[in-house]
Amino acid sequence: MKFIKALTLILLTVCFTNCTIKESIVFSEDGSGSYLLNYDMTEFMSKMKSEMGGGSSSSGDKVMDTTIVFKDIMEKFKDSVAALPEEKRLAMEAVKDMYMKMNMNEAAGVFDFGIGMNFKSIADLKDMGEKIKKVQSLNAQKDQVDAMKGSPLGKFMSPENNGFSYDYSETSFSRTTTLPADWDSSKFDLDENSESDKDKEFMEYFENASYIVEYTFPKKIKSYSIDNAELSNGDKTITYKVSWLDFVKNPKVLDVNLTFANE
Template identity: 55%
Template sequence: MKKIILLFAIVCSFTSCNVTESIVFDENGSGQFLVTYEMGEAMKAMTAAMGGEDSDSEKKKGGEVMDTTMVFADIMETYKDSIAALPEEKRLAMEAVKDMFMNMKMNEDEGVMNMGIGLNFNSIDDLKNINEKIKKAQSLNSQGDQVGSMKENSPLGNFFGSDDNKTGYILTENSFSRVTKIDAPEADEEDAVVELFDETSESNQEFIEYFENAFYTVKLTFPKTIKSVSVEGAEFSKDRKTVTYKTNWIEYLKNPKLLDVNVEFVNE
């Protein structure tokens, strides 16, 4: 029974889940990269599936509230003896993400459940292997093995996205670019995109409805004013230094390049 509950919890964590990728740049080119998984709706669905809303007496006690940040470097120092005894795969994963952090915000009464994985970077070059670092950070979660198994052995694995796609970031004095590289020879990249996700597949259609309201959002903040962006429908902050755009999760699975963007800055 416990395994079934755990499996359901993992499924809920990846269905109806909104993902936000945020990058904030400082004047000197440093900044913060953060990917946040908003799982509030999944939490509500899981609560309903496990027996519905709490009774009035339980509500009066107040739900769990959590707001914590874990810095991997601090964890490695505090628990260095225990980490040294970990299996090599886990130990190497800790080494690879020691400059990253993970935060968790939860408020059961308000239906908030957000998990973020981030990096405070010194320059754009620090983001070269960010996809791999995020993957390793996720693998450190106690549920990492179960999720990995689901990705390989369950139809739901098709909805988690490809681990092989790489996202690159280019920052110059006058522009910024987000570029997705599909793991395929240059000549075959267009065909590779077509094969990433087949929404007509019978096994995929069984789960598509759970992801219809899920989105992948990109939010970019710069020290300079934005002149133009290559994505239609993007929204700007009042000072035009932050741009936000998104795409439906299914559309993102079909073509991750939909989130690529070219940003031009005002020549100040």
């Protein structure tokens, strides 16, 4: 099934490259809106072309700009979906209301990939963390990914055992992360005195990666709990950024509580 093969390649790339991740939500007056988790791997593309000696000829450069709606794929390839292993078939069923967008231009050194959903209410985002994991579970090379988790690179892959949820009302909004009781951030540490070139290489690989959060509301934001956040769009949009390494060690750094102005 071409769709599954393409998804496998993209998800492996996301797992094993440094990038900027942006989580964005835009709310409408009626509580509906759009959610997008976007991976910008332009820096990786640039580094890859440089390491390969300047890139390929223009005739061989790939260009892709497309949006894949899971519901449409499930209908078009329903026989193939039905033949998938139960785990992957159930994963596709769980994310049928979501979409995946890809934009790649090798000549321009552009590559970004996003997972999104248009929602009717905040209730649709209740299990968004789980839905993202379901999309990632579609990876046909899961054994290879699992094997990497014991390596230095595996330490810096996105944490899988935490969940996050949103709460939205007329007066406030919050993003809350739930960590397992046995969460130990020290497991992500590398020995500062390590002479391992591989350890140092992986640390350098991810040290410039970041996670950006941007939420837009129909009301002005009165107060917020993030120190380095910025307001824009008439104080209706809040944006903040954390380093990827800080996020991996403590996913709660993305949590925020905010209140709206009484207009």
